[in-house]
Amino acid sequence: MEKRTNYDVIVIGAGIAGSAAAVAFSRQGRQVLLVERNLKEPDRIVGELLQPGGVDALSELGLVDCLEGIDATPINGYHLYWKDEEASFWFCEREGRKRKPQGSSFHHGKFVTKLRQAASAQSNTTVIESTVMEILRDGTSSHVTGILCSSSGQMDEQQFFAPLTILADGSTSNFRSQFTPHRPKSQSRFWGLELVDAKLPIPQYAHAVLGRGPPILMYPISSHQTRILIDIPDTVYDKLGNLAAVREYLQDHVAPIVPESVQPQLLAALRDGRLRSMPNAWLPSTKNTTPGLVILGDASNMRHPVTGSGMTVALKDAVLLAKTLNPDHVPDLEDTAKVLKKLGGFHWSRKEHSASLNMLAQALYFLFVPEDKGLQIMQRGFIQYVQDGEKNFAEPAWIMGGLPVSPFRLFYHFFAIALYSIHLHLRREGFMGLGHALFQSASVLVSAICIIWGPLVNELRR
Ligand SMILES: Cc1cc2nc3c(=O)[nH]c(=O)nc-3n(C[C@H](O)[C@H](O)[C@H](O)COP(=O)(O)OP(=O)(O)OC[C@H]3O[C@@H](n4cnc5c(N)ncnc54)[C@H](O)[C@@H]3O)c2cc1C
Known part of the structure; x- marks a missing residue:
């Protein structure tokens, strides 16, 4: 078994939160190991609309160029359909800002790949493709000391050690249950399809159809593709029972209520497209009390994706965490007592950006469903x-x-x-x-x- 100890920070998971945190810490001069089980471009139906606050967080991290070269679309606001009414809102100018707030939408996988490339480009970050099998602890205390991981094609498992491990292994985290009493809860799933060459009624706006049937979200993810997500409660899915029945349900209950301009593309996608689903979970955050560990991103805190704010929270958390543990305040991450005290502050400070987004997502979902x-x-x-x-x-x-x-x-x-x-x-x-x-x-x-x-x-x- 190979043993290496020369990292300040180990990050588990090179998704949104992990890649951003790796960049933030390595820019502060820390030696970072970023471990990802699969470095191929992800192919998922999540994390495709980044709110203006998330774009700001990317700027703070010096990563805003990750939105370039991925055929991203600027997002200026939302257009809502409710029964037979319509309403639009947009991100208005704000005093004290240099530029108008603007979101961005894209293929999740292309954006994550850019973030991973940015992490790899840091001279003091090492990125490896390996699956973390175990979080290592000090034999006598609960102190997290590092990780045990296994890479395909290599016989031996490897151990890595660092004074701080960031757990950012996403919504289905295998390790979170060791450190927090909360479990994700989900009552529904988003079913997703890609519409080809569909024209949304208002360019550069996300569209939501509410109160006509199941809640529906639509936004461009490239110049030729539009994502449509449909929220179906688990109770309805249990009755439908299989994918063919879901397609039929969408054809009968969703195709008639979306704007006419996207109906032909939706019917084509229902016929030939890939229909995939993801649970819409919520998970309250927990104050971290385990020495040597911090949990970030979906592994730590989730809200219903109806407001598309998970990436924004994750990126802002990465910015705040790096600021909280800045070498000026915490020169040595081995100083566990100091790190834990700072992480206690981080738990409450992050609510300044996460609380409103968490509450808004849950409130809108419970209001409109x-x-x-x-x-x-x-x-x-x-x-x-x-x-x-x-x-x-x-x-x-x-x-x-x-x-x-x-x-x-x-x-x-x-x-x-x-x-x-x-x-x-x-x-x-x-x-x-x-x-x-x-x-x-x-x-x-x-x-x-x-x-x-x-x-x-x-x-x-x-
Ligand atoms: C249907 C749906 C739609 C959504 N739409 C949006 C949206 O439009 N906008 C938005 O902001 N948010 C959206 N979200 C939420 C958003 O996707 C998440 O908040 C965001 O991806 C969280 O990032 P993360 O880094 O925590 O997790 P992830 O991005 O999932 O990254 C976790 C990483 O950890 C790796 N990993 C896991 N286990 C291991 C292991 N043992 N060893 C090594 N690596 C490991 C994984 O491979 C992955 O790369 C949506 C969520 C859902 C469910």
């Missing part, structure tokens, strides 16, 4: 709130875009929408229907509190 009458009143209110223009949507759009806005502003807008919905509903029902409308309004308020309460509790706990 059920058929509940009270929630439909609020759904309508939401659409009209957006239709009323920038004065209403500028700040929520920045929150959705992962741009710095206090998490308290999310509550403000959430309850502003609830009250606005009630106001519209009372007006619509008129004097004659007032009694029933008042009863329904109370149920809107209760639903609003229930929707936001769960995600809030998750953010407040350790």
Whole structure:
């Protein structure tokens, strides 16, 4: 067994979080080992729309050129369809910014490959293709000391040691359960198809179809391809039972409700395309208490992908983690007590960017998925709130875009929408229907509190 100890940081997983963290730490002069089980270009239906806040994080990491040469499309906003209504919001200019906030969408695999190339290009980062089999601990304490990994084509397993190991092995992490009590929960899956040469009604906008059937997201992932993701609850899938039945379900329930301009391409993709699915999981973050380890990215914290914010959180976490453990504050990562104290601070500081995105994703999902009458009143209110223009949507759009806005502003807008919905509903029902409308309004308020309460509790706990 080969033994090597000359790294400051070991990173497990060269996905979004791991590659970005490897670059950030090596730019600070740390010796980094980045271990990835498969260095081929990933082929997945996840992580294809990067919010403006994620683009900012890439800039901070000096990695914004990873968006070049991959046929990426700028994303300026969202267009929403709800029943027979439509509304658009966009990322408005912000004071103090040099450039207008803009997101980007692309093939996940091409972007990850660029991040990995950037990590390999760092003189003090070593990238190896190997599967981590075990996280090594000090025999007498729980202190993480390194990893044991196995590479295909090599007889021997290898051990590597470093004072800090970053676990960034993604949503299906094999190791997370050793270090956190939380388990990912999922009630639905996104089913994904690629549409060829489909024209979305508004160029450079993501599109969402809500309240007409299953929630649907669409955005360009190259100049010729558009991703469509359809959320299907596990209970529905259990009844459908197999892939052929899902195709039929999508043909009957989804093709008729997407904009006409993409219908032929959707039908063609349903006939000939690759239909794949991924669970839509959520996982609250846990404060790290294991010496020598930090968990990053989806291995640590997940939210429903309806808002497309997982990569933004992961990149911002990588920026913040490297800042927190900057050699100016922590010259020696062997100083475990100091590192753990700093990681305690990291757990709470990261909520400045992650809490709003986590709560927004869960709240939007719970608002738009059920058929509940009270929630439909609020759904309508939401659409009209957006239709009323920038004065209403500028700040929520920045929150959705992962741009710095206090998490308290999310509550403000959430309850502003609830009250606005009630106001519209009372007006619509008129004097004659007032009694029933008042009863329904109370149920809107209760639903609003229930929707936001769960995600809030998750953010407040350790
Ligand atoms: C359906 C769906 C759609 C999504 N869409 C978006 C979107 O549009 N925008 C957005 O921002 N987010 C989106 N997300 C979330 C986003 O994909 C994730 O938040 C992001 O990919 C997390 O990055 P990560 O680095 O934590 O994990 P990953 O990118 O999954 O990277 C983990 C890496 O670890 C490697 N690995 C795992 N185990 C080992 C091991 N034992 N040894 C070595 N290597 C290992 C894996 O091969 C992989 O390369 C979506 C999620 C889903 C489910």
